Amino acid sequence: MADIASLKQALAFSPDNVPLLLMLGDAYLEQFSFEEARTSFEAALRIDPGNPQARLQIARILDLEGRGSEAILRIEQVCGDFPSFAPAWMLRAGFSLNENRPREARDFYERAVALDPSAKNEDLLKRIRQAGGTRGGGEGREAVPQRNSDRQAGAFFDPDFEDDFDEDFDDDDDLEIEFEQRTEVDFARVGGMESVKEDIRMKILYPMENRELFEAYGKKAGGGVLLYGPPGCGKTLISRATAGEIRAKFLSVGLHQILDMWIGKSEEKLHEIFEMARRNAPAVLFFDEVDALAADRKDMRSSAGRTLINQFLAELDSEASQNDGVLVLGATNAPWHLDSAFLRPGRFDRLVFVPPPDEPAREEIIRLMAEGKPVAGLDSAALAKKVKDFSGADLKAVFDQAIEGALSEAMRNGKIVPVTQKDLLRAAKNVKPSTRKWFESARNYALYANQSGFYDDILHYLGIQK
Ligand SMILES: Nc1ncnc2c1ncn2[C@@H]1O[C@H](COP(=O)(O)OP(=O)(O)OP(=O)(O)O)[C@@H](O)[C@H]1O
Ligand SMILES: [Mg+2]
Structure with missing residues (x-):
């Protein structure tokens, strides 16, 4: 976690920095300083009204303070305003569970994971299942108080829902180690x-x-x-x-x-x-x-x-x-x-x-990816220049796209059509580099939560001197 003193210092220089305010709020929350946490999140909301993360954290604080129904109300609003914001559904799942509504919790949990598979929360899932979310156990339905049934009717009584859930979560046998x-x-x-x-x-x-x-x-x-x-x-x-x-x-x-x-x-x-x-x-x-x-x-x-x-x-x-x-x-x-x-x-x-590949590395990856494939006139150096910030996976996407194009042409002509440098360059235009977004948040951690210099490599990569 970021340390509070350095976050405050950073905020002194950039008081309107919403990500920083959110991190400060998180840091306070981490040590259960609810008042200060809330002040930070509210400050973030003054700059960025409606910010879903700030609102979500305020709901979390309310819940931790024992103001459960207010917390639920707030998180419902966040879900309503930002229906594709996975963390809000996840928090709502937790709230529902605390209210002893495991089925509703399951629905929200599933929604969160469908929106963002990395939102998975094994602890929560475990508790949802323990509360009556296992195969064949009808108890869950009884355990559900009816008072909120208007809100979640769709989730509860859709007969298909039950089946979907069981398939996704209850199949203990298909673990592949x-x-x-x-x-x-x-x-x-x-x-x-x-x-x-x-x-x-x-x-x-x-x-x-x-x-x-x-x-x-x-x-x-x-x-x-x-x-x-x-x-x-x-x-x-x-x-x-x-x-x-x-x-x-x-x-x-x-x-x-x-x-x-x-x-x-x-x-x-x-x-x-x-x-x-x-x-x-x-x-x-x-x-x-x-x-x-x-x-x-x-x-x-x-x-x-x-x-x-x-x-x-x-x-x-x-x-x-x-x-x-x-x-x-x-x-x-x-x-x-x-x-x-x-x-x-x-x-x-x-x-x-493990940083994104630099230009020589990209060139090498491109050469490796072209190996054994019908690629004509490859200029890996020229292509590597054009794909700054691309990850290996992004480069693979470029090849996949270009190959798909050549393949469908080959199908039409009934003979092998090679992938050309032009095809690859065109595909590269359609693929967006996926690494930049990661650095946006990594940068803040590296700057403000860099205990023992663990993340100096990130700063170095970004050309930031500390
Ligand atoms: N250095 C590389 N050389 C060759 N291919 C690469 C390289 N880096 C990535 N790739 C290609 O990109 C694909 C995705 O890489 P990989 O799954 O190892 O990434 P990752 O860092 O584990 O990603 P994630 O964090 O999403 O799990 C690989 O299967 C490979 O095709
Ligand atoms: Mg991986």
Whole structure:
């Protein structure tokens, strides 16, 4: 969390900065200083009347202060004014649950996740299910007080709704923990990312190759590296490639999966997963979306996540656990939501920023993507120049589009039509770089919540000197 003093300092220079005011409010809320939090959010609203985030947080404060019905009223208004603002639906789901209306809560929860899959909140989902949201359990319907039925009639009594929900949430069997014996991808398939590759080599490849030497210095192979950065820039790809590079097995785990599917058994499952990796060393254990573990500490009512976090930290602890030969990689877009306990030595003790590819890296990625495809007259350098701020995923979208065009022409002509440089340039015009938005918020965290200089890499990338 941002520290209050530096936020205030920043606000002294830019008093009308709404994102800063929101961060200050959040920081106060974090320490349960409701009055000050509210003052900050109200200040944000004076500058930006109607700001949904500020209104949402005020509703949250009202609820925390025990003014439940006022909180509900406020959040309903936010939902009404900004129907596609996922966090408002999510908060409303929590309120409904507190009012003992689990079905309504489910409806709102689903809406939030449909709008923004990353809004998932495993704690809340768990509590919704415990309150009567499981398959075959008719209790929920009885538990619902009728007094609000006018507002949620559609959600409650739509017979299809029940089925949809069950399919989405109650299928415990389809958890896929992917354990790849061998992965085809290695570092050569990953364009750029030289410093990330070197970090990973240093952490696992060299220690494995020079075991005695490293042991002489008291170092073991293995440990934890946390990759963070904007979406689509290769965190998942480099993790898989690491396994390929060191010919280790690769086990990929989505934490949302553990949390959603093994409600109540998450700790046990997590332990099993670590055990499986230890038995299979050398192995790369990859946790996608580690921020899913971040307990929403503003939600005082929920503490369920804590035991899982502790379990995770214990498994990760290189001192206590036998993680020799197990490299734990974590990936996140939002490292600031992670408990700082994760970043202590012996855990994820290396925080690696995965930036958008620079021009030479883009050129390399473009070349890699063109490989094995019918591309004629590729000028990867010229294309790389035109796609500033594009992520690897954005570049993939450019190729997909161009290839689709060529393919439909090929279908019409009945023969292979190559993708040309022109096709790629045209496709590039249609694809918007997706990394800028991430930096808008990352910048504020790096400037104002940069304890121990964790996010200096972001500042460096943005050319900001502190
Ligand atoms: N450096 C790269 N070299 C080659 N391809 C890349 C690179 N970076 C990204 N890509 C392409 O973009 C796709 C998306 O990358 P990836 O899933 O690894 O991103 P991510 O950082 O994990 O994103 P998210 O944060 O959304 O999970 C990859 O499957 C690959 O096709
Ligand atoms: Mg990923």
